[in-house]
Amino acid sequence: MKIKLTLFLIVVLFFAANAVKAQDSLMLRKIYDEALVDGKCYDNLHYLCKNIGPRLSGSANAQKAVEWGKKLMENYGFDRVYLQEVMVPHWVRGEKEVGKIIDGDKEMPVAICALGMSVATPKDGITANVIEVHSLKELDSLGESAIKGKIVFFNRPFDPRFIETFKAYGTAGDQRFMGPAAAAKLGAVGAIVRSLTEIIDDYPHTGATLNSGIRIPAAAISTKGANLLSSMLKMRKMPQIKFYLKQSCQTLPDVLSYNVIGELKGSENPNKYITVGGHLDSWDLAEGAHDDGTGVMQSVEMLRILKTLNYHPKNSIRAVFFMNEENGDKGGLKYAELAAKNKEDHIAAIETDAGGFTPRGFGFTGLPAGSLQKMNTTWKALLEPYAADRLTDGGGGTDIEPLKSTVPSVVLIEYLPDSQRYFDIHHSAKDVFENVNQRELELGSAAIASLVYLIDQHGF
């Protein structure tokens, strides 16, 4: 009798498990069909890029983007749409920058742009000898005697051997973020940093540089410009080569801005949240298409898809347009602060800020023990037909990481699309709508919505 009962239970459980799997599989297919056949993500991105455009924190365009984003969510009829007030820095580039290599009486213009949060040069610019370094360590070892009065030229290229380009960015990035401040400490009068990209072209790539300590003008130089400058420095004795830098950027007083949040209310656990976000602000040189127009549009598309499919989540699900990821992370910090203050339990926070390219998978930080292994047999099989099934250890993002401090139980998840083209355009004038592929973008929305569904149904 006992054996029969056990057998019966095993059979019931077997069929129940298969029924769940079949139901999940069906739901994922519905999500993908909605994204690929009736997706709104691409058109929304077009509006954001072409009708609003660059939207650096504090700018009039950033405010337009907030208002449009809120209206978009309201039109979708989510259960709740609201703004979170947040004070953000307001840095402006000013006039187009000028950079020249000076070789005796010859001048060679090179493409540069001020790094975000940098200070201006004097009105007529600065001219100084150049010293090329390849790391902060090398800078330190050269010391004040070698650096004082010079422009430091950080020229460590991307390492092409990394398969994931974000790792190349990670290992070269300290030059941009910390290099100028470190050079200033040693008496440098300016800093120019090789653009953080592998591609060799004439586009300078901006990005934030450390906004504290002694401040010197800091600019990014295009990779072609960097290669030219480096070869000139090798060809000529150093004192002959000088660099002329002129920029008029400045930091204005902080501005009131907003995170934009849309929500579907959970039917079982309304105070448990699964949050998906990207950042609404963008650098000023282009349209912030891949960085991070695709991310915000995928976030709201995830919510639209679930609502359109008439899905009633167990937990509350949010799409968040974070403000000020690029030069301050004030939006991410504010979200985390308010989550704690309002005692919102967060199951998971997913960030999509790696471009709107073909999905490969997701990276997870803070999973319960054994959960990733389990996922890699169950969820992996469901995501495999969509080739979004690389579920790996580690991953986060600037906007969601503060949440880990205020709501420690949250699982941080990074959406991982193909990374090969991202740094070709990242933070440069090339980050425009035309460089986004509709299907790649839509597949990303669907992958994210699928993961949200699985988390909502099954937890970790």
Added chain:
Amino acid sequence: MKIKLTLFLIVVLFFAANAVKAQDSLMLRKIYDEALVDGKCYDNLHYLCKNIGPRLSGSANAQKAVEWGKKLMENYGFDRVYLQEVMVPHWVRGEKEVGKIIDGDKEMPVAICALGMSVATPKDGITANVIEVHSLKELDSLGESAIKGKIVFFNRPFDPRFIETFKAYGTAGDQRFMGPAAAAKLGAVGAIVRSLTEIIDDYPHTGATLNSGIRIPAAAISTKGANLLSSMLKMRKMPQIKFYLKQSCQTLPDVLSYNVIGELKGSENPNKYITVGGHLDSWDLAEGAHDDGTGVMQSVEMLRILKTLNYHPKNSIRAVFFMNEENGDKGGLKYAELAAKNKEDHIAAIETDAGGFTPRGFGFTGLPAGSLQKMNTTWKALLEPYAADRLTDGGGGTDIEPLKSTVPSVVLIEYLPDSQRYFDIHHSAKDVFENVNQRELELGSAAIASLVYLIDQHGF
């Protein structure tokens, strides 16, 4: 004693297996480093696209490409470089085609291009009523009474729900390849076919159409043009809408051309071959960058990498530039014929003709039983760090499939890069060098070279 010996053997085998794995892992890393740091693939592709350009079979450019390809391989110092003679069709497009929707006395020009191997219209073009169909089945069900004297407009769009775009191409493709001939049988005077792409734009996409039976002029129409024509047909009563088509393409006498072959001689099994190939010919509307400049350049790069790393293969390894994949497959047929005639044993034939996009994996046809499962535990682990580890059942390619008939033991392998962007540009004026990403291309070369190495070392 016996137990001790068994234990000893187990330990030896364990370490031996791990040593092999470590050696393989090291070799793959070397292959990737060579491809990513000192790769020649991208520069070679630049030459092929910009210094040679479009190279349809039988054209002067195709001959230039043969000569340059042979020289390139000779310069790399492969053990053997040679040509295989093959007679190929010689179709020429003639003057730019003209297509217009005629609505009473209004004319609306639309972007069209003759389908490959199509016949010309009379010199002044043809004007006829249009009948829109969505499948060959629908065409047949309409029958001769509905079709006779008309231009048949095949307008079945890509199905966006397929995750792999090649499946959408596969299911829409019969309209282009067989549609015009089927329409001709029913008395149609011309055929226009919706371009085989999901993207909505003004570029017509060419491609071969069946070259037998009754022949009528057949052209591809851009997706924008197709949508316009379809909406006009819906808006107006049919007899009012006519279509004007003018094209002057023709098929000239066959031309002597060549497959280009480079070889590293096997040290253990010189008469066993692992062949990697793409096709050297391309459509005439652009530079044949992704189709299939990337494939031929990856094939030769695979061989260059192995030689540069001083790898001495057990089996002979070939890079083959097949001629005439686009409109006849004469090169693939000739290769297969000569392989049989020369009694060349082929272990594997890998085709790379799906664009130079980020690798996802490989598809296999004709593996021994259990081999794919084994691969998916051993080789998969080696390829996983490079995200080229989707090893799936099924796959081949136009150039290598004839080999299966003449050397039945061959395993056919299809290189599977990401497919999302391929049909945006495929067979259209957009298939240019600028749409190829250097890293994506290089990663493909490395993935292919890695697989060749693993097959050479371990077989299936």
